[in-house]
Each structure stands twice: as structure tokens, then as C-alpha cells.
Amino acid sequence: MSAARDRMRDAWRADRAANLRYPKSRFVLRWLRVCQRWRETPGRVGRAAYVLTAGGYKIATEWVLGIELPPSTRVGPGLRLRHGVGVVVNPGTTIGRGVMLRHGVTLGNRRTADDCPTIEDDVEIGVGAVVIGAVTVGRGARIGPYAVVVKDVPPGAVVRSPRAEVVMPTSRPGAPGDTRAREAIGGAA
Template sequence: MNETLRADRAANRGYVKSRFVLRWFRSCQRWRDDAGLLARCAYLVTAAGYKLVTEWILGIELPPSTRIGAGLRLRHGIGIVVNPATVIGRGVMLRHGVTLGNRRTADDCPVIEDDVELGVGAVVIGAVTIGKGARIGPHAVVTRDVPPGAVVYSPRPEVREHAAVRGGRS
């Protein structure tokens, strides 16, 4: 666990809020994984405070039951929503507005492999795998597997001019 905390801390150098959230997240995970009455009580208190502050105040839904590798990078952290059944590898970057969630059942969630970067507002839905080192662009919506090292761009906006605007006449 100390190695994971060090990796999270190093990955979020200069991001005090991210370090704060991840430290608390890892603490919840530690108490959750321990057996015994004391650990269970500590988990309930720690997780309740974590949920209150991170979800209700900071707008970061990152449940302690989510399996996340060391070195998670949170950038800005506002509006991040992660389903607890999602699996996230080492060295992954989540920017604000990212959603990782289910599609049809409670546990058909994404697997995000190591060193993946998800852009602002990216959405990954369903039982898909995002391959190692892939880059998901801002506002991209991913519903199928992405191979390692691939880049997914957001949809190209379609702009249509109205005839009255184009010609200046009605």
C-alpha cells in the first residue's frame, strides 16, 4: 500500500486536491480490505466522510470498491464518475468530466489498462477494454474496445449554416 500511495503522490505532483482525494481513497480501501470489527468500524467512518466530501462537495464519484492501480492521475477532478465495477490500471489519467460506467447490467463496465489518458468529458460505457497506452480525446464516447496505443478522437462537430445567415437575405 505504501508503494501505491507514493506512486499516487508522485503522479499528482502539484495537484494538492488530487493528492488529498487519492490519499483518502486509498485509506478507505485499506480499511475496507482489513478483517475485523475495528477495521469495519474505521471503514464506515472513513468511507462516510470520504463520500460526503468527494461526491457531495467536490463532485468526484470514485468509490473505494473500485480496483485502481498505482499512480492514478486526477486532473481537476470535477465531475468524474466511475462505476465501482470498473477496473483501472496503473498510471491512468482521468481529467474532469470523465464518465466510466455500465451499459446494460450493473457490472458490464470498462477495463482501462495501464498508461491510458482520458480527455475532458470522455465517456467510456459498457464492457469494453481500453488498451495499454491508448489516448481517448476530449468528449469522445467509447462503446467498443480500443487497441493498445490507439487514439480515439471526439466526434467532429457538424455545422450547418441557415440559408438566411449565409446569404444575408431572407
């Protein structure tokens, strides 16, 4: 058997085990692994098979499912794809083993085409998180929902998203939510 076929089968087994309750994720990742296998196969047959499988993959995943995970991306085995909708991964990104990507995640470049992140093994990336630029997210790190990462993240670290603030509009002094009025009468802010 060819080395490309063996790598594809091993990665697909790990992907399948990591996504047992997610049939859409298993479908997408199986197709991704087949595309990657044909991409690595030299010769005319490999090239023709890649063009056919990758063309169908691109139409089905990007245009229909809203998952942009190109076959040229280096993706380790056991990728956990949760829901998948709105996932955008630049082909220059490197993803380790056992990584979890939730919906709305963007992994992309910042200044040049190859200025992309490296996501090490066992990283979890929350809903809507953005990791851009030539940054490294260390092994076992967790990126919270809607976090924006533009600097290296050490192994095991947790990155929280920006805090949410509730701001009440003040149309007139003394209106509900106007802290100036409460402070003026000795109330707590």
C-alpha cells in the same frame, strides 16, 4: 505490517508522485487509499474504520468536490486525476496503473451493474470522454476529449471525438451561409 497497509502506502506514494502539482487530487487519492485499506482489513476494527472513513470520503468527494470515485473500485497506483470535477466512475470499473482521468470523464456500465470498462495501464482519457460497457481500453491508448467509447480500444490506439461541424442557419435563400445560393451562381460550397 499488514498487506493492505503496504499496498495502500505503495499506491499512495505513486499517486502523490503522479499528482505533484495537484493538491486536490493528492487529497482525494490519499483519502481513497485509506478507505481501500480499511475496506480490505478484516474484523470489527477494519469494518468500523471503513464505515467512518468511507462515509466522510463520500460526503467530501461526491457531494462537495463532485468526484465520484468509490473506494470499492479497483484502481492501480499512480492514478493522475486532473481537476476531477464531474468525474463519475462505476464501482465495477477496473483502472490500471498510471492512468490519467480529466474532468468530466464517465466510466460506467451499459446494461447491467457489472457491465463496466477495464482501463489498462498508462491510458489517458480526455475531458468529458465517456467509456461505457464491458469494453477494454488497451495499454497506452489515448481517448480524446468528448469521445464516446462503446467498443474495445487496442493498445496504443487514439480515439478522437466526433468532428465538429459548423452549420449556419438559412432563413432565406441567398442569406450569408446559404451554400445553395453560392452553388447556384457557380461559387464554391
